[in-house]
Amino acid sequence: MKRFPETFDVFVLGAGPAGLCAAIRLLDMGYTVGMLEQEEFPRSQIGESLSPGIRNIFDYLNAGHLLEDAMYLNTISARVIWENKGHIYERPGQNNGGIIVDRSKLDQELLQFTVSKGLYLIQPGKLKQSINSQNGWILDITHNSSEIKINSKLVLDGRGRKGTLLNERVPIAPPAIAVWTHIDNNAVFKEAFVEAIDEGWLWGSPVCKNRYRIMAFTDTVKFKKSELHLLDLMRKTELFAPFVNQLKANAIESCSVTSFVNQTPWNNQFVKIGEAAFTLDPLSSTGVEKAMRFSLQVAIAINTYLKDPDSEHPKNFYEEKMIESVVNHTHWTAEYYQKAWACHDKTEFWIKRTNFQLDISKNKSEFTSKLEKEFNTGRSIFERKHIEPIPVDYILYKIWNEEIVVSSNVTFKSVYAIDNDCIVIKQALIHPNLERPLVYLDQVELFPLLKNMHGKVVSDIVANLNQFMTIEKSKKTFVFLLSNQLLAVA
Structure with a gap:
């Protein structure tokens, strides 16, 4: 040492x-x-x-x-039973997908x-x-x-x-437990399986060393002895039932995943x-x-x-990012659980997960109070639109000599941002067409950019941008702002 x-x-x-x-x-x-x-x-x-x-x-x-290892498995397809009990959805493996x-x-x-x-x-x-x-x-x-x-x-x-x-x-979700094991595979089963059942859901996939991993996720309240519980859940499935007779000699383990x-x-x-x-x-x-x-x-x-060491930014930034991750994840999982067929059948495991309420009464702290406030804040639903290719050069040709103004719907907000590996305060753009406050666009800070565009003609704006980025990037940046209505022709 x-x-x-x-x-x-x-x-x-x-x-x-x-x-x-x-x-x-x-x-x-x-x-x-x-x-x-x-x-x-x-x-x-x-x-x-x-x-x-x-x-x-x-x-x-x-x-x-380190991920380029011959024994690691890529582009695994999956068979999924989730939204419809009687329908198996085939999900093809994707290049550069999971591993x-x-x-x-x-x-x-x-x-x-x-x-x-x-x-x-x-x-x-x-x-x-x-x-x-x-x-x-x-x-x-x-x-x-x-x-x-x-x-x-x-x-x-x-x-x-x-x-x-x-x-x-x-807790940011109801109690849950995972029960898992593996069977010898020898490349017999090449697909992953995911299936929702009344009491929870199961995941299976080929893993390294010629094994097939089987995991069940269920409520702790109804948990029985690991082996009996896993076998009982598997027997109730369509995709995993054929594996039941292969588990006899295999160790079955469990752990909390709350x-x-x-x-x-x-x-x-x-x-x-x-x-x-x-x-x-x-x-x-x-x-x-x-x-x-x-x-x-x-x-x-x-x-x-x-x-x-005297700055308040590091701790505040850390807590802000953690709360953002926790809240986004919990709302996303609740919405995904809600899509399962068993949820529509009002099954207890699924209903508990879609109607979870955060309770900090036993863990009151400055941090959990911030978390509770953000958790209970209604989230605005941002409509994701199908994006058609933008004819950049054609748009610029049509308005090349027009004067441009910043939209009256654009506002600014002070937020934490990262600059040269440090946390700093920056002005972020807020607009109905933006999913979240935006500080940078393709690593370019937007606040000073928009200030310099107001009242200028398009040709001058593109020429100014071209001083610190390529001409193609200059044109695309401008057209992005224009097409999202952050800028408008005067």
């Missing part, structure tokens, strides 16, 4: 995807980063099915090569990649206690029967569900990330992607804090 620095800028607990993602970004920013992982790697881990957005994240971290990985292998390789970038690692080790001090945090760690004392300005807790005590968890958020996720620079911060409903299959994407935002907040 290499000699540790006297004080770390950031120390990360847990070597899962969320912790490693944050560590890589912070190392790239030049910070001294340490990490504690309790288990030896490789270690068994479920969550093999990763959503398509994971590829962009790995590429951004310059770790995209089935071996999590024990991928997590180990991502850890090795992070160590190669300068991470200080203690593995295996256990955190005995953490003490908040005037200069940050003091962590007492046991490692190979020895005691290690770590000083760090900040701590990122990425220990998954273990990182949040039961009394710190605010979605929750931590009541005080940023507490004196002890910051929760990944599933220690909030857990998502497995319905979305985006748990790893969302955890890593949120870690990228956390790294920006940490960078801002370390540059200016």
